[in-house]
Amino acid sequence: MPDSLYEAQAELFQVLGHPVRIRVLEVLQGGPIPVRELLAALELEIELAELSQHLTVLLGCGVVAVNRRGATAVYEAVGGDVAELLAVARRVSAVRLSGVW
Numbered sequence: 001m002p003d004s005l006y007e008a009q010a011e012l013f014q015v016l017g018h019p020v021r022i023r024v025l026e027v028l029q030g031g032p033i034p035v036r037e038l039l040a041a042l043e044l045e046i047e048l049a050e051l052s053q054h055l056t057v058l059l060g061c062g063v064v065a066v067n068r069r070g071a072t073a074v075y076e077a078v079g080g081d082v083a084e085l086l087a088v089a090r091r092v093s094a095v096r097l098s099g100v101w
Helices: 003-015 019-028 035-042 048-061 081-098
Strands: 064-069 072-077
Touching (some): 003 048, 019 035, 019 048, 019 064, 019 072, 019 081, 035 048, 035 072
Antiparallel strands (some): 064 072
16 A cells, blocks of 8 residues: 555544544534534534534545535535444444453
């Protein structure tokens, strides 16, 4: 594999390396959602400005898309591969946390 592919993979893992961004991607698996509804659905104590920063990172990596409906930004996950990756990470983490690892 060329180094650039490894670098792209490392960048993706860095983007996914924050709990808020993982939670955002999990919520977005339910379909497109306006940003204020996304903030509420996260059930985290963060402000809209912090969420916006995380969404900017996810947008830059190409795993999230945004559509504007008037003044409302509606976000959605792009493709199913990231959802599959998150599901595998959840299973691996659950086993690790159970102490069976």
